[in-house]
């Protein structure tokens with residue numbers, strides 16, 4: 001990578017950003033396509049966010065940036081236009097700058113769906129029953145992605161019931177009569193439910209810590225082929241995924257979603273076709289990231 005006066009800048013804006021994997025992903029792609037770009041972390045504390053975001057579009061050689069925790073919602077009011085998915089999810093994780101105007105997108109929406117298609121090519125979303133654990137920041141892109149893919153039913157379990165109710169009503173605004181049911185988190189939920197889900201997705205932060213317990217008992221799925229998906233990728237196998245594997249259930253962690261949302265963002269910034277070119281990068285990126293995570297002791 002050679003930096004010169006023509007180098008254009010990309011980056012990730014958040015607080016903290018010390019552990020983000022986005023710079024290694026995007027700089028890998030930049031090298032691969034021999035582009036005169038660099039991707040940097042922008043760590044901006046809450047006190048400085050407003051000042052920073054108001055000025056950032058005036059950097060003429062800034063092509064765009066990702067936004068991560070805690071600014072995915074706060075950034076919206078500063079944008080010139082945002083995509084329809086980002087409006088419904090009410091979160092932007094990708095900004096493209098054109099002529100000093102900022103355009104917002106949500107590539108998590110794409111990353112989630114594509115990660116399932118890539119890992120379970122036989123799985124068809126249409127008509128499926130999905131159980132989603134959690135109703136926080138990560139859950140909206142997942143829920144919208146599923147509901148827009150014509151699933152039959154989405155059941156949301158959340159520790160705080162009112163947060164699940166709020167999520168349901170937000171999702172209803174952007175969709176035509178979606179089939180969503182919400183319950184309080186219940187370890188024995190699967191024992192009590194008549195119709196078992198085809199896919200279970202953990203969107204909560206439970207599993208990040210070694211001491212975390214699993215949120216639901218998967219033993220009632222023993223006879224089924226339910227896909228168990230945990231958005232957490234660090235650790236690579238949470239207790240939830242370990243428990244699923246012990247029952248012989250198919251599992252997926254969040255690493256591919258991370259890679260695929262990044263590929264989508266990169267495609268938005270560079271115009272490189274996602275399907276033809278970038279998808280070839282998934283395998284080498286996955287191997288790279290596994291090495292990085294391993295070197296961090298995971």
Ligand code: ATR
Nearest residue numbers: 133134135136137138158159160163203204205206
């Ligand atoms: P965010 O900022 O993205 O909302 P969060 O506060 O960590 O992140 O919460 C994400 C999700 O994890 C929420 O659904 C949260 O449940 P609540 O709505 O009840 O807060 C869930 N969550 C976090 N810690 C949890 C725990 N110990 N047990 C069950 N759910 C938990």
